[in-house]
Amino acid sequence: MTEAKIIEINGPVVVGEPMGSFSMREMVQVGKKKLIGEVIAVEGERGIVQVYEDTEGLKRDEPIYATGAPLSVRLGPGMIGAMFDGIERPLNRIESAHGAFIPEGIGLMNLDLEKTWHFVPTVHKGDKLSAGAIIGTVAETSMITHKILLPPHVAGTVKKLSREGDYNIIEDIAVIETEHGEVPVQMSHEWPVRVPRPVKNFEDTNTLLVTGQRVLDVFFPIAKGGTVAIPGSFGTGKTMTQHQIAKYCDADIIVYIGCGERGNEMTEVLEDFPKLVDPYSGNPLMDRTILIANTSNMPVAAREASIYTGITMAEYFRDQGYDVAMMADSTSRWAEALREISGRLEEMPAEEGYPAYLPSRIAGFYERCGLAETLSGETGSVTTIGAVSPAGGDFSEPVTENTRRFVNTFLALDKDLAYSRHYPAIHWLNSYSGYVPQLSNYYDNRLEGDLPELRRKFLKILHEESKLQEIVMLVGEDVLPDNERFTLEIARIVKVGFLQQNAFHKVDTFVPLEKQYEMLHTIDVLYEEGMSVLNMGVSINEVKDEKLIADIVNMKYDITNDDFAQFTVLNNRIREYYRNLRMQYGQEDEA
Template sequence: MNMTSKQGTIREINGPILTIHLPGIRNGEQVKIGELGLFGEVIALKGETALVQSYESTEGVRPGEQVIGLGLSLSVELGPGLLGSIFDGVQRPLDKVFLESGDHIGRGIQLPSLDREREWHFVPEPDLEIGGTLSPGQLIGRVQESAIIEHRILVPPTLSGELLELAPEGDYRLDDPIGRLKLADGKNHKLMLYQRWPVRTPRPYLRRDHGLSPLITGQRILDTFFPLLKGGKSAVPGPFGAGKTVVQQQIARWSNADIVIYVGCGERGNELVDVLETFPQLQDPYSGHKLMERTLLVANTSNMPVVAREASIYVGITMAEYYRDQGYDVVMLADSTSRWAEALREVSGRLGQMPVEDGYPAYLASRLAAFYERAGRVETQGCGKGSVTLIGAVSPPGGDFSEPVTAHTKEIIQTFWALSKELADARHYPAIDWVGSFSEHVATAAEWWHKEISPDWQHRRKQALGLLARDAELSRIVNLVGPEALSSAQRWDLEGAALIKEAVLQQSALDPVDTFASPEKQFLLLDMVLMIYDRGMELIELGISVQELTDLPLMAKARRAKQNFSSEQCDQIRALIEEFKQAFGKIRLEYAKFKEHAQ
């Protein structure tokens, strides 16, 4: 990192906020603070006086100590070596930090984010010619970053010019030039295997595109009932203990995205330790390789500096955009945006800004909107289509969805997976409330389901949600006057809804067979349950009692099917459906004979 000669002094310290005197400093510029060499960022200017937010604790720092302007804004290093890494909120590699300072992160540690000693095998694009013109974001070569991900080396997105040199195929370190570009102003620019990008500035693209295919997570309540498209934005709000982190971890493990970025923003340390310990051991279900070969983690726990927590979200989304620019489908999970918003609240309070709703700053809604706006499916500058799918957990105090962060997020996102404390207390997992959740992607997702799985998907989904809605109404009646007030058809509605909840919606993350369900298995289970409901309703209309139907052995078989058959055993689920149809047909015939004999 090149440091400028700009130097100043600290005038005042207010927690992570410092007032400094530094002529020539710019808003957004990074600074190095005091004898400890803490890093910070200029957030306000008034003449030669600047306000700085420090990414590290300012304990022990004194007024009068020196401040150095670094001449660049908070940026991340983007290049081979990102995947499989674990960074803190300002992209320091935690494994290298551990070697430097042990279990407790020392202050003022300055380490390169990417390994400068490792060599990467670079293969230049064969059709590039010396003297030819390179455009922003153009592909100039490839590096095999992991066994399953090819890292595409691009021209920085704001540069273009004449190609003067391009290195031959071979092994290079990140600091070795692999080419030289002559810019429009006549200056030469060295092309490297990596580039830097300011985290608060979205990376450019040619144009936005519409999402076409759903993000398959393997979780039935998400994929079948409230689908999210690749390039979409979703929120997972829920009170403490409702299972937000488990839902996000399941998506990280099983989603069919090319790259997964998991940002632990201000969450409890024990939850992040679980992620950091388990993810490196997991196998990628799509490639058979280690999951970390397509995953990177940003860990910023609740006991880390609050300002670094605010920065971590931007660090994660910038790395997501970088892989999007290479033509990949990226999913980024932020756990949780509420902790990020709390960091905004704390900093704005120290700045003396006027608080509005629940003490949050007036710009909370615009900051949330700007963050989620960085999701999307786009036409990249040089690698075709790519997408960033954003999934943010929200932690409303007391489960109150009307609080500002949840309310503003709900207005911005397109898919809302609302977690219910009541369902969690009843041990119904994932505890996603089918009444409070919604998806704006159903029509588009239906086209994919119709083409890939079944033309009946949308009809069956609508039928199931209608049955669950009737169940909610009938349950209120039962609570008031008892089940005797219901007709046989209404009691069968309750049984059908219970079957949907148990056989389809409930899905244990710890079940080795059912932790993931392919789209085919998801539809077959739903189709099986609704076939049982439809055939049962026909029999009830003929006069068979609800008790006779609920006592049938096939009801227990249907409930266990999700655990008895894996996603590779869909033919056996089809055979089970045929067995159930025959059983219902047999009951119908026997009942018809009985009525005929009785007459």
């Protein structure tokens, strides 16, 4: 084993010599405790290592051992429902064996190598297989069938194949005859976290990631395979928004990364998710969830690795043909880890002390998302939803600005909305989605009405309301013409009755897309009928019926998610009310 000596220690950064034979990004073991580290620079015989464990007690002249392999994760059965730290060490097993604290130098544990899984082969001896092909299946949970893949660099003829039966993830289940000789294959394989897993080609995203959140599915939609940023200051609901998406989106698998945030937020995930039922299958939500916890009291350097660990796991399930949604909470803490390591390396800082390569790192992370035709011939996707935590809600700071450059959906959280208890606090004037044109066919095929047109119409009303509010603040609402006062009322109904959503209400926490359309259509019926009566000279006080408006605002609670006939009843009430007004003013015959 190649060995060097520590000559300098600076927090999580360790310098060693002689390291000329070490490789960049090679995983190493540091000191007598064999702490896990990664080589981040080699200059002649001098090497720099970032250590993923606490370096307290480390001394000069202790050894640095080479492993000959890059920092990698083991991919195979046993990932779903588990909780890992930033370098794929299983926290549940560590807690059982060592207690509440992770001891130093326990090594790079990962999946359970002894547990057996029931393997069912799907190929036959003599079959010619391409790289990344599916060779069998394992029923990992009640919701997920784990498809056993050939590693992306292995292709050839099946020379040996195990029968259906129980095996652990490091037993040979097949032997592939390749151009370079025989290669044994197990149910798991390792993959370097910083290297994107290959695919045949990426495709255009054209399917909505249904979240059940009205402000997302209608106004700022997320496509499967899309990139999303959720920036917002403290207390605006970044984590809660991600929790809602993770709980209720129609992705097959959720990868949730708690990157540098407070431990109590991951605790909430651990307490809530096992109790929750998936709205699509009726099974426990943890049966499709992977948790990666690298909270604020864990080593800073491991935050940087946790993002790549999560995206590599997501790519692995994408390669099996699954739609994966990955939550990163938050990428700002990841960027702060980059800044700290860069500072300790004495690199020339860029804006606000962040390294000059911050934009390329952010871009490299988000470009690993997308809808892809995989090597196995399946179609899968990775959707990444990253929270950003700008200090004081300043969206001009480097992490938010650079993230905005590389994502297609930007969900700007507003502290005024949050402090007024309007959740989700996504501001309709500062947010945007670039997926609306690509999803128009999806909406047309799934819904009877024209949802994109309704979206444009009400976004325009919300923009008009913003301008009118400036006048109202100066001189009051009474000076406005009646049609503009009615526009203000419609905007209020949209904000309170549609955009505001109660995560703790059994009906309102998750809303099917069909009900979302019916709700917006009902508000549109009110708008069109009311405006038509106003144009006849009827006063605004008669046009605004308090009981009718209250029923429209409360329809999100009163009409259940499977009783759409009530919308027809409510729409008929609206039309009847304004028909009576027209008759009262002689504008319509009783017949």
